[in-house]
Amino acid sequence: MLAKDRDELAVYYCVDDLPGAHIPATRLNGVLERLQQGLPLSKIALNYLEKQGLIALLRHATGGSTSDKFHQDAKVEQARRKQEAEALRVAKEQERQERETARQAQMKLAQEKAKVARQALERDPKYIAKIRNQQLRARYDLDWFIEKDCFAPLMDILRRIDAGKRLSEKNVLWLSTDGEEYFSDSLRTAYHQIEAEFYNTQFNKNHDIWMAVNASSHYRKCGKANVADVLLKSVDIEAKKSPKLRSAFFTTHGGVKRDLGFKEKAIRLGEKAHGLMNKDFRPCTLIGAVYMETGNYILGQQWYEKAVERGATERAIDSELRSIFMRADSASQKAMQAHLLQVDPERYRWTRNLSAKR
Numbered sequence: 001m002l003a004k005d006r007d008e009l010a011v012y013y014c015v016d017d018l019p020g021a022h023i024p025a026t027r028l029n030g031v032l033e034r035l036q037q038g039l040p041l042s043k044i045a046l047n048y049l050e051k052q053g054l055i056a057l058l059r060h061a062t063g064g065s066t067s068d069k070f071h072q073d074a075k076v077e078q079a080r081r082k083q084e085a086e087a088l089r090v091a092k093e094q095e096r097q098e099r100e101t102a103r104q105a106q107m108k109l110a111q112e113k114a115k116v117a118r119q120a121l122e123r124d125p126k127y128i129a130k131i132r133n134q135q136l137r138a139r140y141d142l143d144w145f146i147e148k149d150c151f152a153p154l155m156d157i158l159r160r161i162d163a164g165k166r167l168s169e170k171n172v173l174w175l176s177t178d179g180e181e182y183f184s185d186s187l188r189t190a191y192h193q194i195e196a197e198f199y200n201t202q203f204n205k206n207h208d209i210w211m212a213v214n215a216s217s218h219y220r221k222c223g224k225a226n227v228a229d230v231l232l233k234s235v236d237i238e239a240k241k242s243p244k245l246r247s248a249f250f251t252t253h254g255g256v257k258r259d260l261g262f263k264e265k266a267i268r269l270g271e272k273a274h275g276l277m278n279k280d281f282r283p284c285t286l287i288g289a290v291y292m293e294t295g296n297y298i299l300g301q302q303w304y305e306k307a308v309e310r311g312a313t314e315r316a317i318d319s320e321l322r323s324i325f326m327r328a329d330s331a332s333q334k335a336m337q338a339h340l341l342q343v344d345p346e347r348y349r350w351t352r353n354l355s356a357k358r
Contacts, residue, residue: 009036013057014074017082028052035061053077136162140187154182161190166198192222200231209235209245216252225259232256247277254286258293266290281310285320292324295332297339318347325354 003022009032010021020028031045041049041061049058056073059065065073121127136158137143146154157171157179167175175183175191199215202208212235216228232253240246254269267290273283288303304317325336333351340348 006032009033014071014078015054015057017078017085031057031061053081140190141184142182142187146182150179150182154179158187161187161194164194166194167191189222192218193224196222196224196227203231209237209240209249213245213248213252216256220252220255220259225256228252228256229260243276247273247280247283249273250276251280251282251286254283254290258286258290263290263294279310281307281312284310285312285317288317289320289324292321292336293328295335297336301339301343314347321348322350322354325351 006022006024006029007016010016010018013021013032013035015021015028015032018028020026021032023029027045027048031041031049034041034045035057046058046061049055049061054077056065056070056077059073060067060070133155134143136155137146139162140158142154142158153171153174157167157175160167160171172191175187196215196218199211199218203211203215212231216232219225219228219231232249235249237246237249240249250269250273254266254273257263257269258266267287270283270287270290273280274287277283284303284307288300288307291297291300291303304312304321308314308317321340325333328336333354337348337351340351
């Protein structure tokens, strides 16, 4: 039987308000189909009609009413069912609304309690200090677990840095030893920025070129080589006779030129510094680094060896080499790795691990 036919059948027998009348294979639909075909209903089917309150349909099925009487009674039953169904729907909707109103009231109460608790917490000095500490650590990329013994000295350092104050020698020593893992790039940059500004101020006050050298060194370490270059260009170094000062100046300026990508100028300044203080390892380290960066590994290695002979540590040299290696592109890394492994495969085995991670 088609759906249209089932719907028409349900309307005819005044049960179109009951879902089962429209669905095939349901008990009510089966009863209607048998009645339509003039077939008798089983006792089970008759009991079903009685339980469902379909009394008019029951009488009609058992011959107890005429067609007109059936339709008259059936329509009354249907009207009553619809009224009861509507009353039930209204009652359920009212109950739903009452539950929703109660839920909203509970939620509002919970929110108000939470607000009061939050406001009380936000006035708590301990909580305020905790939040400020978290925000301060986050600014310097240290929003992770801090060892209990390290918390106090670290927070003292962060507060000083955040206020633009210089660190004490004790602070710097701690960051270089016990607190080394907390010396983040952000903190390091901020530290060098403050130091650079301090020495620059000192230079402007007394025109001590050593202050300009120190300021430039710190400017380099906080990514402001261009500021250092402008500062050093303003210095009349040729008027100074001290070989040590001139060498330190040329070495620092060479480092600045190296950072800015002027490699040849960096080498020339390094050579001038070395000519003035040929026992100082710093010019040698500068020249060695520039040669390494430009792919002249043999000369770079030779200058690094000179630096070690003059007091530079192999650890410092290796640290510089790692930095150069990590900044290099893939082709340069392969060439540098081949050279270093040929020089000392054990000492420079780290090139294999670092190139594999790239």
